[in-house]
Amino acid sequence: MANFSDLLLDVARVRRDFPILDREVHGKPLVYLDNAATSQTPVQVIATFDDYYRRLNANIHRGLHTLADEATAAFEGTRETARAFINAAEAREIVFTRGTTEAINLVAQSWGRTNLGPGDEVLISLLEHHSNIVPWQLLAAERGFTLKVIPVDERGVLDLDAYRDLINERTKLVAVNHVSNALGTVNPVTDMARVAHDHGALILVDGAQAAPHQLIDVQAIGADFYAFSGHKVYGPTGVGVLYGRAELLEAMPPWQGGGEMIATVSFETPTTFAAIPHKFEAGTPAIAEVVALGRALSWVNEIGLTHIAAWEERLLEHATDTVSRIDGLRVLGTAPDKAGVLSFVVDGAHSQDIGLLIDQLGVAIRTGHHCAQPLLARFGVDATCRASFAAYNTPEEIDIFAESLERVVSMLR
Ligand code: PMP
Numbered sequence: 001m002a003n004f005s006d007l008l009l010d011v012a013r014v015r016r017d018f019p020i021l022d023r024e025v026h027g028k029p030l031v032y033l034d035n036a037a038t039s040q041t042p043v044q045v046i047a048t049f050d051d052y053y054r055r056l057n058a059n060i061h062r063g064l065h066t067l068a069d070e071a072t073a074a075f076e077g078t079r080e081t082a083r084a085f086i087n088a089a090e091a092r093e094i095v096f097t098r099g100t101t102e103a104i105n106l107v108a109q110s111w112g113r114t115n116l117g118p119g120d121e122v123l124i125s126l127l128e129h130h131s132n133i134v135p136w137q138l139l140a141a142e143r144g145f146t147l148k149v150i151p152v153d154e155r156g157v158l159d160l161d162a163y164r165d166l167i168n169e170r171t172k173l174v175a176v177n178h179v180s181n182a183l184g185t186v187n188p189v190t191d192m193a194r195v196a197h198d199h200g201a202l203i204l205v206d207g208a209q210a211a212p213h214q215l216i217d218v219q220a221i222g223a224d225f226y227a228f229s230g231h232k233v234y235g236p237t238g239v240g241v242l243y244g245r246a247e248l249l250e251a252m253p254p255w256q257g258g259g260e261m262i263a264t265v266s267f268e269t270p271t272t273f274a275a276i277p278h279k280f281e282a283g284t285p286a287i288a289e290v291v292a293l294g295r296a297l298s299w300v301n302e303i304g305l306t307h308i309a310a311w312e313e314r315l316l317e318h319a320t321d322t323v324s325r326i327d328g329l330r331v332l333g334t335a336p337d338k339a340g341v342l343s344f345v346v347d348g349a350h351s352q353d354i355g356l357l358i359d360q361l362g363v364a365i366r367t368g369h370h371c372a373q374p375l376l377a378r379f380g381v382d383a384t385c386r387a388s389f390a391a392y393n394t395p396e397e398i399d400i401f402a403e404s405l406e407r408v409v410s411m412l413r
Helices: 011-016 043-056 066-086 098-117 132-144 162-166 191-199 247-253 287-303 306-326 351-360 373-378 395-412
Strands: 094-097 119-127 147-150 170-178 200-208 225-229 239-242 262-264 331-332 339-345 366-370 384-388
Touching: 011 098, 043 066, 043 287, 066 239, 066 287, 066 384, 094 098, 094 262, 098 132, 098 200, 098 225, 098 239, 119 132, 132 147, 162 191, 162 225, 170 191, 191 200, 239 247, 287 306, 306 331, 306 339, 306 395, 339 351, 351 366, 351 395
Parallel strands: 119 147, 119 170, 170 200, 200 225
Antiparallel strands: 094 239, 225 239, 331 339, 339 384, 366 384
16 A cells, blocks of 8 residues: 655545545546546635626626626736746736637747748647647648657657757747646756757747646746646636746737727727737636636645645556556556656557446546647557546545556456
8 A cells, every 4th residue: 555644735635625526427436537638626616616606797807897896806816826826927928818729829820920931940849739739730831831849759758869959040939848648748848948048949838737736937947938727727617828928928919809909999090909918818708717717726826736746746656556567558658757647558458448447437537649649659559548646636546546447457358
């Protein structure tokens, strides 16, 4: 039995905040290990949502009445919370989006469309989620720049020598994830940012899988852009954050037009735009979601990201040890620095079948390509099983997962 008693996370207390963890699936207690897809939501965040619609609901920034003022203050309060969460220098460097995907598309459509053209290069990596591949492919087809890919070794670690070989004075942007959703690899983004800047390139970091699992400091990293999603950090769906350095955001044109993002609109003189960040927030945003995201980030701060990170690291170790006993099981992603993701395939058992059968035992894992088809192709597979961990998972749940997996695999062989 793994020993977690030295860790400073009171998991029983954490679990009390998540009513969904008490439900059953197919008559079995739920063991939720699909946190890299979406994490569960604590009661404090649910209550914030509820309270917003009971007491505050109004459109923001435009009203002169009390509810509009209070809703605006709550909405803008999250901007400050998000600023502190990633240690951005200023709250106006925080743009609310629908999620990581929209944040990356914003950078592609605004900064990319303005700054990239024939002869330019954008460097991404083989570890990327489709959301940090396809926006660049679409734009490359339109603007005529070249997309290059940093390879990974058999452990799922980025080949940094290849990175240094690929980067050159034509490289305008390096776009990489901080943590791989498919393998859990933690990338050395601070070093990569230094190399990018030495070559006059910018760096965009997709932090969707990092924000829930480790302290983020965008200034220490040297990130020019950093993106994350609310629903992976104990917050709601439909909301995310794009951090951009103020001088970059200021120089970028709007990407969507409409209300809220303008200063003046006229048919006689050119329309002028609002200051950042509002220039990038056209239309009525997901107000309740943004307010609830603020509560989610505070919840994470209350538990403490360093405690969460240590807890998840131990869960990962325990899970890796336990499932490795299963005959024919191969872990994909054996990087020395990994976040709480365990991706694996099993000889003689299809990942999809494993996922369906283990669900019958109450265990929720993800199976498929994890929106990282090029990466999986590198490992010669088109699907894996992925268990991913959060602050509320326990060593007992890992044991149930491993025993269930063993049962399922023996049924399939
Ligand atoms: N990047 C990574 C690394 C991810 O894991 C995900 C979500 N799986 C995304 C981007 C996309 O996030 P969203 O769907 O919330 O926009």
